[in-house]
Amino acid sequence: MTHAARFHGVSQVFGDFTAVDNIDLDIPDGKLTTLLGPSGCGKTTSLRMLAGYLAPTRGTISIAGVDSTRTPPERRNLGMVFQSYALFPHMSVADNVGFGLKMRRVPAADRARRVTESLELVGLAHLSASKPKKLSGGQQQRVALARAIAIRPKLLLLDEPLSNLDARLRIQMRAEIRRIQAETGLAVVLVTHDQDEALEMSDEMVLMKDGRIQQQGTPQAVFPAPANRFVAEFLGYENFLTDAGGATTTIRPEHLALSVSERTPAAETGAVLPGVVLDVAYRGVDVLVTVASADVSGARVELLADLRAESAPDLTPGADVWVHVPATHLVPLAAD
Template sequence: MTDAAQFRGVSQVFGDFTAVDNIDLTIPDGKLTTLLGPSGCGKTTSLRMLAGYLAPSRGTISIAGVDSTRTPPEKRDLGMVFQSYALFPHMSVAENVGFGLKMRRVPAAERARRVAESLELVGLAHLSTSKPKRLSGGQQQRVALARAIAIRPKLLLLDEPLSNLDARLRIQMRAEIRRIQAETGLAVVLVTHDQDEALEMSDEMVLMKDGRIQQQGAPQEVFPAPANRFVAEFLGYENFLTDTGGGLATIRPEHLSLTVGEQAPSASAGAVVSGVVMDLAYRGVDLLVTVAATDASGARIELLADLRAESAPDLTQGTHVWVHVPTTHLVPLTGD
C-alpha cells in the first residue's frame, strides 16, 4: 500500500530562523497522525508545506507516491479544516459543503448526492438549509469537516480544529472526528498542542521541538516510554531523578507511594527516598502531594505524588515522608 505522504530531508528556513530542520516523516494511509508540540515547534509549518501553501527550502514531499514538492495547493487533492472553519456566511450549509465540488465542476446530481452523504456522516442533514450564523461552534466545525470530506481528498489536514470549542465540545468532537476517520478510511493529519487530544485520537503521534522530530509512534508505545526529557515533560511526566552514575529517569505521579514513619520501609523492587511535604492539593478523588527530597546523586528535587484521597496517609505541610519509587515504572531517558 502506498503511504499517504512522505517528507524526505525537508527543511523550512525563514531568514536566519529554521522552522523545520531536515525531517523525514511518513504519513500512513488510512490512519490518523497527529503532529504534536508547543508553539513554534514546526508542526503548523510542516502542515502548510504538506498543503502546498509553503514550498520547502530543502527536501521533497510526496503525496500518494507522487513528488508534489512544487505542486500548487489546488492540484494536491487535499481537504483542509482550519482553526477558524472559514465558512461562507451568505451560503447555506449545503452550499458550503458543495463549494469545493462546484469548483471542481462535479455535475449537479453527483454534487447533491455527495453533499447529502457528507452531511449525513457528520449528523447535520437536518440543517442543510441553515446559514452558518445560526449554528453552534461545534456544528460549524462539522460543516467544515463535511466540506473537506465531500471532495474525497487523498489526505485530510486538520489545523488545531478544536481549539475554539469549549471543553465539553472538544471532548465530543474528538470522538466524532475519530468516528468519521474510521468510517471513511481517510488518511488524516491533525496538528495540535494538546497531548490529551493526541493520545486519545492518534494512530500515530509525532512529537516535535525546535523543528525536529523528537519521537514518533503509536500512543501506546510513546506514552510509557518517552525518549527524552522534553517528550516526558510534554506528556505530563512530573518527576525526574538522577542516579549515582548521572543517568536521568522519570516516573509519573500516580506511580509513587508515600508512607509516614521514623524508619524507612523496605525498598523491595525500587528505591525509597526521604522527603518533606511541601504542598497538598485536594482534587476530590485524588490528593496531589509535593515532596522536597534528595535523589541518589545528592541533587535536591521535588517529587509529585498522585494518591487516592480515600487511602492517603494523614499529611500536612512539613510532614516527613518516605517516597517509594518502583523500578518497574521508572523510565530511563536519553538525549535532551
Template sequence: MTAAAELIGVTQRFGSFTAVDAVDLAVPPGKLTTLLGPSGCGKTTTLRMIAGYSAPTSGTIRIDGIDSTRTPPEKRNLGMVFQSYALFPHMTVADNVGYGLKLRKVPAAERRARVMETLELVGLAHLAGRKPKKLSGGQQQRVALARAIAIRPRLLLLDEPLSNLDARLRVQMRTEIRRIQAETELTVILVTHDQDEALEMSDEMVIMNEGRIVQQGAPQQVFPRPADRFVAEFLGYENFLTAADGTPLTIRPEHLRLAEQAPGLPATVADVAFRGVDLLVSLDVVDPSGATVRLLADVRGGTAPAPGSSVTVVTPDDHLVRLPR
C-alpha cells in the same frame, strides 16, 4: 505499502530562521497521524508544505508516491480544516459543504447526493438549509469537516481544528473526528499542541521541537517511554530526579507511593492540595544522587499527610523512565 504522504529531507527557512530542519516523515495510509509540539516547533509549517501552501526550501514531498513538491494546492486533492473554519456566512450549510464539489464541476444531482451523504456522516443533515451564524461552534466545526471530506480527498489535513471550542465540546469532537476517520478510512494529519488530544486520537504521534522530529510512534509506545526530557515534560511528566550513577530519571505523579516505613526515598511534605477525587502532594525529596528535588504525588484514598511531616516516597522500578544524560 506506499506512504500516503512522505517528506524526505524537507527543510523550510524564512531568512535566517529554520522553521523545519531536514525532516524525514512517512505518513501511513488510512491512519490518523498527529503532529504534536509547542508553538513554533514547525508543525503547522510542515502541514502547510504538505498542503502546497508553502514550498520547502529543500527536500522532496511525495503524495501517494508521486513527487508533489512543486504541485499547486488545488491540484493535490487534499481537504483542509483551519482553526477559523472559514465558512461562507452567506451560504447555507449544504452550499458550504458542496462548494468544493461545485468548483470541481461535479454534476448537480451527484453534488446534492454527496452533500447529504457527508452531512449524514457528521450528523447535520437536518441543518442543511441553515446559515453558519445560526450554528454552535461545534456544529460549525462539523460543517468545515464535512466540506473537507465531501471532495473525497487523498489526505485530510486538520490545523488545530478544536482550539476554538470549549473544553466539553473539544472532548466530544475528538470522539467524532476519530469515528469519522474510522468509518471513512481517510488518511488524516492533525496538528495540535494538546498532548491529551494527540494521545486520545492518534494512530501515530509525531512530536516536534525546534523544527525537528524528536520522537515518533503509537501513543502506547511513546507515552510510557519518552525519548528525552523535552518529550517527557511535554507529555506531562512532572517529576525528575537523578540516579546514584547520574542517570536522569522521571516518573509520573500517579506512580509515586507514600509510606511511613518502607524502602524508598526520605521526603518532607511541602503542601497538600485537595482535588476532589485525589490529593496532589508536593514533596521535598532527597534523590539517589543526594540532591533535594521537588516531586508531586497523586494520592487516592487514605489519610492526607500533614505539611511538614516526614514520609517515604516509593518509586516502583517498572514506572521509572531512564532518560538520556
C-alpha cells in the same frame, strides 16, 4: 504499511530562522496522525508544506507515492479544516459543503448526492438550508469537516480544529473526528498542542521541538517510554531524578508511594527517599502531594505524588515522609 504522504529531508528556512529542520516523516494511509508540540515547533509549517501553501526550502514531499513538492494546493486533492473553519457566511450549509465540488465542476446531481452523504456523516443533514451564523461552534466545525470530506481527498488536514471550542465540545468532537476517520478510512493529519487530544485521537503521534522530530509512534508506545526530557515534560511527566551514574530518569506521579515511616522496600523498589511535605491538594478521587526531597545523586528535587484519596496517608505540609520510587516505573531519558 502503505503511506499517504512522505517527507524526505524536508527543511523550511525563513531568513536566519529554521522552522523545520531536515525531517523524514511517513504519514500512514488510513490512519490518524497527530503533529504535536508547543508553539513554534514546526508542526503547522509542516502541515502547510504538505498542503502546498509553502514550498520546502530543501527536500521532497510525496503524496500517494507521487512527488508533489512543487504541485500547487488545488492539484493535490487534499481536504483542509482550519482553526477558524472559514465558512462562507452568505452561503447555506449545503452550498458551503458543495463549494469545493462546484469548483471541481462535479455535475449537479453528483454534487447534491455527495453533499447529502457528507452532511449525514457529520449528523447535520437537517440543517442543510441554514446559514453558518445560525449554527453553534461545534456545528460550524462539522460543516467544515463535511466540506473537506465531500471532495473525497487523498488526505484530510486539520489545523488545531478544536481550539475554538469549549472544553465539553472539544471532548465530543474528538470522538466525532475519530468516528469519521474510522468510517471513511481517510488518512488524517491533525496539528495540535494538546497532549490529551493527541493521546486520545492518534493512531500515530509525532512530537516536535525546534523544527525536529523528537519521537514518533503509537500513543501506547510513546507515552510509557518518552525518549527525552522534552517529550516526558510535554506528556505530563512531573518527576525527574538523577541516578547514581548521572543519567536522568523520570517517573509519573501516580507511580510514587508515600509512607510516614520507612518500610523495608519491596523487591521492585528502586529507592526510598526521605522528604518533607510542601503541599497537599485534595481533588476528591485523588490527592496530589508535593514533597521536597533529594535523589540518590544528592540533588535537591521536588516530587509530585498522585495518591488515591481512599488509601492516602493523612499528611499536612511540614510532615516528614518517605518516597518510594519503584524501579519498574522509572524511565531512562536520553539527552534532548
